[in-house]
Amino acid sequence: MSEGVVVVTGASGYIGSHVVANLLSKGKTVRATVRDCNDTERVGHLTDLDILEGGSLEIVEMDLFDSESVDAAIFGTTDVIHTAAAVIVRSEDPQSKIVDPSVIGTQNVISAIEKSGSVERFVHTSSTAAIRPENWEDGITLTTETFASDATLEENPYGLAKYSAEMIVREWHENLEGAKKLKMVTIHPCMVFGPPLSSRHLRGSLSVIMMLVNRELPVILPMQINIVDVRDVAEAHVRALTMGVDKGRYLTVAGEMMWADISKILKQRYPKRKWPVRQLPYYIALIVCAFHPKVSISWAKRHLKNKLYWDATPAENDLQMKWRSLTETITDTIPNIIDNNWK
Numbered sequence: 373m374s375e376g377v378v379v380v381t382g383a384s385g386y387i388g389s390h391v392v393a394n395l396l397s398k399g400k401t402v403r404a405t406v407r408d409c410n411d412t413e414r415v416g417h418l419t420d421l422d423i424l425e426g427g428s429l430e431i432v433e434m435d436l437f438d439s440e441s442v443d444a445a446i447f448g449t450t451d452v453i454h455t456a457a458a459v460i461v462r463s464e465d466p467q468s469k470i471v472d473p474s475v476i477g478t479q480n481v482i483s484a485i486e487k488s489g490s491v492e493r494f495v496h497t498s499s500t501a502a503i504r505p506e507n508w509e510d511g512i513t514l515t516t517e518t519f520a521s522d523a524t525l526e527e528n529p530y531g532l533a534k535y536s537a538e539m540i541v542r543e544w545h546e547n548l549e550g551a552k553k554l555k556m557v558t559i560h561p562c563m564v565f566g567p568p569l570s571s572r573h574l575r576g577s578l579s580v581i582m583m584l585v586n587r588e589l590p591v592i593l594p595m596q597i598n599i600v601d602v603r604d605v606a607e608a609h610v611r612a613l614t615m616g617v618d619k620g621r622y623l624t625v626a627g628e629m630m631w632a633d634i635s636k637i638l639k640q641r642y643p644k645r646k647w648p649v650r651q652l653p654y655y656i657a658l659i660v661c662a663f664h665p666k667v668s669i670s671w672a673k674r675h676l677k678n679k680l681y682w683d684a685t686p687a688e689n690d691l692q693m694k695w696r697s698l699t700e701t702i703t704d705t706i707p708n709i710i711d712n713n714w715k
């Protein structure tokens with residue numbers, strides 16, 4: 373990798389922060405974009421990161437909707453890791469709150485890359501949500517051959533956002549010619565767990581763990597969760613800059629576990645705290661979901677009980693990824709939460 377500048381969008385975020393940490397631990401020159409440089413919850417943990425000799429960290433303000441700020445953030449860089457997106461699955465206004473940040477934001481990022489003329493590598497953070505179709509057969513293993521092309525604004529706005537943003541990247545990249553051609557890879561994590569670095573990191577995928585920590589549920593829904601460690605996701609992003617194939621589509625998935633089994637691991641590892649461990653029978657869970665304001669019966673029928681698997685061997689082969697064990701990932705999620713008394 374030439375010793376240029378790597379810009380990481382969404383650097384205040386859970387995955388973005390770990391990507392920045394990973395790059396700095398390798399002595400890279402990093403430009404980290406955040407929405408508010410004065411917010412310690414967004415930047416405090418970044419300025420505290422260890423930097424290997426030769427590396428450096430510059431933090432700049434950028435909003436995905438402000439194309440001038442996106443142009444300025446990307447200007448003069450050689451590598452772009454675009455993690456920024458709205459990580460929300462439900463909203464009163466899904467178009468502006470969920471889809472637009474991904475779609476308009478990604479359009480602004482690729483436009484800035486073109487204008488810069490200096491970017492040689494682009495890694496875009498996608499998701500299993502850009503792959504998973506609305507309906508799948510119980511027990512199926514999905515690969516990167518599949519696209520979530522049936523995601524709709526009404527049923528699955530987050531899937532629509534991630535699928536649409538990835539398509540924008542791929543179509544744009546396909547049409548680049550001559551000197552403008554650069555390496556492009558998309559990374560597709562499943563549910564990401566592992567150490568949060570800021571209290572803001574508890575709101576996305578870690579809300580699944582926080583429901584257990586805060587004992588929000590006395591009993592647990594019978595749901596399988598596909599898991600990957602945030603530190604492995606960060607490593608895959610950084611490796612994808614120099615390893616793997618151009619146009620690569622890499623799933624990052626370490627394995628899967630029932631939600632109740634995650635709680636059992638936490639109970640064993642942190643026995644002084646109380647953890648819910650009783651799993652609701654499927655039909656009772658369906659009735660609970662039918663009356664719950666945040667989930668629907670159609671969601672419950674699709675997601676409860678059914679098993680879904682992902683083929684992450686391309687990342688294992690091309691990026692030489694080895695995944696942390698699920699037990700290590702789940703266990704390591706907790707200390708920062710307890711030590712900082714994050715709720």
Ligand SMILES: NC(=O)c1ccc[n+]([C@@H]2O[C@H](COP(=O)([O-])OP(=O)(O)OC[C@H]3O[C@@H](n4cnc5c(N)ncnc54)[C@H](OP(=O)(O)O)[C@@H]3O)[C@@H](O)[C@H]2O)c1
Nearest residue numbers: 382384385386387407435436456457459499561563564577
């Ligand atoms: N966590 C998972 O399980 C998971 C799984 C698959 C894929 N992903 C993908 O991974 C990426 C990062 O997710 P995450 O879990 O790290 O979520 P996160 O902690 O919410 O981070 C999202 C980042 O995007 C930034 N952002 C949001 N809207 C923005 C805007 N308008 N302008 C500039 N920045 C904006 C946020 O900034 P603020 O701090 O200012 O809000 C934050 O830095 C996303 O693309 C997500 O879709 C996540």
